[in-house]
Amino acid sequence: MISPSAYPWAEGETLGQHLDERGIPRRDFLEYCGKMAVILGIGSAAAPRVAKALESVKRPSVVWLQLQECTGCVESVLRTENPSIGDLLLDVISLDYNHTLMAGAGKAVEKAKTDAMAANKGKYLLVVSGSIPTKENDIYTMIGGKTARMQLEEAAEGCAAIIALGACAHWGGVQGARPNPTGAVGVRDIIKNKPILVVAGCPPIGDTVTATVVHFLTFGALPEMDREGRPLFAYGERIHDQCQRRAHFDAGQFVETFDDKGAREGWCLYQVGCKGPATFSPCPIFKWNTRTSWPIEAGHPCIGCTEPYFWDTMTPFYGRLPDVAGFGIEKRVDTIGASLAIGAAAGVAAHATMTVLHQMKRRKATRQVPEATEDEGANNG
Amino acid sequence: MAKTKLVVDPITRIEGHLRIEAQSENGKISQAWASATQFRGIELVLQGRDPRDAWAFTQRICGVCTTVHAIASVRAVEDALNIRIPPNANTIRNLVHGMQYIQDHVIHFYHLHALDWVDVVSALSADPAKAAAIGKSISPWPNNDEAHLRAVQLRVKKFVGSGQLGIFAGGYWGHPAYKLPPEVNLLAVSHYLEALDWQRDVIRLHAIFGGKNPHPNFLVGGMASAINLSQATTFNAERIADINGMIKRAREFVEQVYWPDLVAIAGFYKDWGAIGGGVPNFLACGEFPESDVRDLKSLYFPRGIILNKDLSHVVEYDQKKVKEYIHSSWYDYGKGAEEGLHPYEGETTPHYTGPKAPWTGYLQDEKKYSWMKSPRYEDKSMQVGPLARMLVAYASGHKDAKELIGEALKKLNVGPEVLFSTLGRTAARGVETVLLARKMEGWMGDLTGRIKNGDTATFTKDKWEPSSWPKKAEGYGYLDAPRGALGHWVQIEDEKIARYQAVVPSTWNASPRDARGQPGAYEAALADNHPLVDPEKPLEILRTIHSFDPCLACGVHVLDAEGNELSSVEVNT
């Protein structure tokens, strides 16, 4: 999908013309827009509006910086769904800088980057994966002879908005876990004067990035976000509330240890450390790798990787939530552990647990609905 | 021609941040220096944590070679606690790691390495009919037909015509070192695009066993994905059928696209069989245990060392003979910078002494120039990776490897000496991909065979509870990863990690000069009969560096064995 444009976009051509050139049937395109509208939480009835917006956009420049990181976020975006139309989507952008995929090296690519930034001043979208090390005069990550901070500040200067992609760009990530040897911080700790959207996770699901870009192109602004800066269309729901094992939680049916009877029946992973009750993420809804599965479905408890500082607040990963440092939701949650210990009364205990957990503040989406047009009746905004 | 000093920074199409400095004379490189320019300190972060969590942290050392640090980590902890995992879990790990190799090597070939050999712009002038004829002559792949290739060419034409070159901006198109005829370039570009779709499909195997990729989940004691043929939500027949399909498609692509392309392209670059050899010693720790990880005889890729290119003799590998040096690295050792330390005694006190940022001159002018340490085996530099593994396999009489290497050499009409080169490293990667693509079906058969016989166990629970652990324990987890030999060492005390150390493939290969002045594998390769026509367009440097498939985030790691913090750090509680 970050493939070189299969049917490259001619200068000045709109998406509508581009699609005609590619021979994409309009029906397919509308269907795609409908799916996107649902993902974005604006209802499938908004599909024509998404289509209209997408059709008229030109191909904007995207600069992707990779700072202190593991490249997992790039790999995740490489796995994005929608084979044919997914190609098209990243065709929608002109990826003018990205270390992992660029043909040239050294001076040649640094020049390509500055050229793109100058030509698209004030308009390009900046994607950042990786953290910024701040100790020892920022020396712990150097790219093209400049520190990560210099690279970021230079690229942020003329951008329209920033997508901070992954836990590292969000808050510092794994190298930012205690004791944070290099002083790693996230984008928001360095850049204060630009809109920053966080696509959270270690790594995030690639499709979330794609959908965010569509939103940006469709509505000319970043989608509505929660307090962490995460888009509500993806991070507005708690895993626990969308989990396919939830019925077992409610029924008090728990995996006690891996590969036991409960594990083989697909029961709830709460007792082996699941952090789903404290984690906001689209995993159960979007799923992973073209909707093949997701961590809890594959039998492993959620490790809470979309939450800030999860390496410290969600560990030990196999510890039950109340025992986990940093799970400071409500004191009453302490009762969960005790309730669960009462084996025979597990069902009842689970109900008590559920009640407690439900008292967690739910960050339900209050979505920003762009101006209505006559071609949409209902939307669920 | 005079001496020219040059810098290539950043090196792209790799994982992580690498800077190469070199000196060239008369179209040849006389000396080279490799600098890792990023430091993260993940092992330090591990201290005091639950050893059962370690795999998740170490996995994040690298997202390109995802899975490898996780498996090495669970193996180290299982070694320390003497946990024997069920045969199903071992097979599942082989399947996961096997698919990692296959997918990673194909991505490397097409998306990270191919543009060093393939001129995208030249594909524009290809005759699609001729390209199809060539394609058909080397492979039954259905998309090697004229209509498909014509469509691809049209797409590329429009792309170049648009003037917005995206990731292709700054490429060295038209460089005289590109030798492929336009038709072969077109075939390769077509497969570049197909490989993008293919990789996304076959890696779904990781999502089935580990919930996601990158960074699937693992478990000390086995695997978390329970097997129950009568449950819709566990590993069942539907999942088995899905995986069988992926394995089939993986093998088809490797046998019908990757391998024939590799051999065809190599035929035009035979001169690269005498370029970029470098360090003549090769180390493989072995991988893919068919029974238990402790049973070294059951390794599909054998363990061993080749010294001085001598294929008549395989030397036994002993992890105790590994030492790391910091002569040229930005660290201090208690005993002084010239001593080597075994990983169990490893120290890491970062101490940057290089120039202030931004860097405007050369790092090579100073004694220390990298965050990479210099691991040495009995004080010798080593190469690790596909070539090391295939040479050890070849010299050990490994039937499958010998046959396939022999077949390739015959096709190219060259002798085994060409293996010690840039081309050899790239070819060996293809060889082992074919071997594994053929192997996966058998592992899947082992798994389903056991399930058929009623063995569905995937996890050993006896040592799960920390209360069952000894007060002190230590263990070594080895793994030969796609990029080469990897070792994790863990020491556990009072249910917590006391020390953690990893010696990683790219540390071996990307290491700077050691106390004896011996260069690391990248540095030696770049100075071995290595051309550089135009220092402004360092295409040849990219060829050799990419032939190692660098992963810099992996290579730079730190453990403070004493448990000291690196500097004054606030510890949040």
Ligand code: SF4
């Ligand atoms: S605790 Fe975890 S596994 Fe159980 S229902 Fe909640 S999210 Fe799902």
